[in-house]
Amino acid sequence: MDKLAILGGTPIRKDYLPYGRQNIDEEDIKVIVDTLKSDYLTTGPKVKEFEEKIAKYVGAKYAVALSNGTAALHAACYAAGIGEGDEVITTPLTFAASANCVLYLGGTPVFADIDPKTYNIDVEDIERKITDKTKAIIPVDYTGQAVDLDKIMELAKKYNLIVIEDSAHAIGTEYKDKKVGSIADMTEFSFHPVKHITTGEGGVITTNDKDLYEKLILFRTHGITRDSDLMTDNNQGSWYYEQLDLGFNYRITDFQCALGISQLNKLDDFIHRRRELVNIYNDKLSKMDGVITPYESKDSNSSWHLYVIQLELEKFNGDRKEIFEALKAENIGVNVHYIPVHLHPYYKKLGYEKGLCPVAERVYEGIITLPLHPSMKNEDLDDVIMALEKVLDYYRK
Structure with missing residues (x-):
């Protein structure tokens, strides 16, 4: 067996393979340049066009584009009326923004544990965590796999709660043959460079509720409106506007949305390639002792933002840290998604403790x-498999 690179051996790859990356082509670059040469740089016609195309793609009535995914979650919590004393149930196995957005408005995140197979939020534990202070649920489509939306929406109806689906990982994912983005009260998507499509930074909220839509629009632009139907004084000139609430400057630019439109045209091809790569991963890794491949519910057709394996650590002499660093030394850009939110020092200062969500903590x-993005070639995936075999064989008991 070749010596591990971390011990001085030759790496499997000469160049580093990142776990995720954007896929930008000449067409994308051209539309950005064309927009930069136009009359609009910030909010203009491309923003509206992007919103309309996103809404149509997911099957929702409305879409509101914002400066990033976290801003979109913040706006959704505002539209949901989250405030001091309100509790919002979410998952710990997510990026911190899924819970931080609740804190921004004075609410309290409540963490329900995860399902040990899907790694998505455990619906039964959601119900156990509901109190008379609960106002909303923020389920996360972890890695791209849809949460059990039917059960979550039933719970929300039963307890009069709002559902904000965090689909930062899941644009293009289908739940029971219907795209996410059209089912929950509000759905958030992210367009960070490692996501399915990118606007550099950017996010969007989709909804079928006009009242929520109007609140989102208001929040995005300082709480200011020029809509005569919303203003208190309609007798002023065309220059007139009113601030109706305390909002933020969460606007997205026209050239970002021009890129988003171009990327959206390629989204289905990107997803097709991701699914091809996942099928190869599943086929090869299912035969590898000590590796558990991702489970996918029959109700979800994932668009696969991330490919996350579970190591059966009892079968290895090394721990996850040693295996992780050894893979990186082979120039394989592995990562970990995620540190459970309640284990971060900031959340510990707020009173959250280890043991709160034992399944998430164990997982x-x-x-x-492992690396997954549409620009990967089959040879790149083969390198990942070879590196994983090399490292795990070294540490195997």
């Missing part, structure tokens, strides 16, 4: 994210 100890 976290053994997960590793």
Whole structure:
């Protein structure tokens, strides 16, 4: 067996393979340049066009584009009326923004544990965590797999709660043959460079509720409106506007949305390639002792933002850290998604403790994210498999 690179051996790859990356072509560059040469740089016609195309793609009535995914979650919590004393239930196995957005408005995140197979939020534990202070649920489509939306929406109806689906990982994902983005009260998507499509930074909220839509629009632009139907004084000139609430400057630019439109035209091809790569991963890794491949519910057709394996650490002499660093030394850009939110020092200062979500904590100890993006070639995937075999064989008991 070749010597591990971390011990001085030759790496499997000469160049580093990142776990995720944007896929930008000449067409994308051209539309950005064309927009930069136009009359609009910030909010203009491309923003509206992007919103309309996103709404049509997911099957929602409305879409509101914002400066990033976190801003979109913040706006959704505002539109949901989250405030001091309100509790919002979410998952710990997510990026911190899924919970931080609740804190921004004075609410309290409540963490329900995860399902040990899907790694999505456990619906039964959601119901156990509901109190008379609960106002909303923020389920996360982890790695791109849809949460059990039917059960979550039933719970929301039963307890009069709002559902904000965090689909930062899941544009293009289908739940029971219907795209996410059209089912929950509000759905958030992210367009960070490692996501399915990118606007550099950017996010969007989709909804079928006109009242929520109007609140989102208001929040995005300082709480200011020029809509005569919303203003208190309609007898002023065309220059007139009113601030109706305390909003933020969460606007997205026209050239970002021009890129988003171009990327959206390629989204289905990107997803097709991601699914091809996942099928190869599943086929090869299902035969590898000590590796658990991702489980996918029959109700979800994932668009696969991330490919996360679980190591059966009892079968290895090394721990996850040693295996992780050894893979990176082979120039494989592995990552870990995510550190459970309640284990971060900031959340510990707020009173959250280890042991709160034992399944999420156990899963976290053994997960590793492998590279997955549509620009990957089959040969790149083969390098990942070879590196994984090399490293795991070294550490295997």
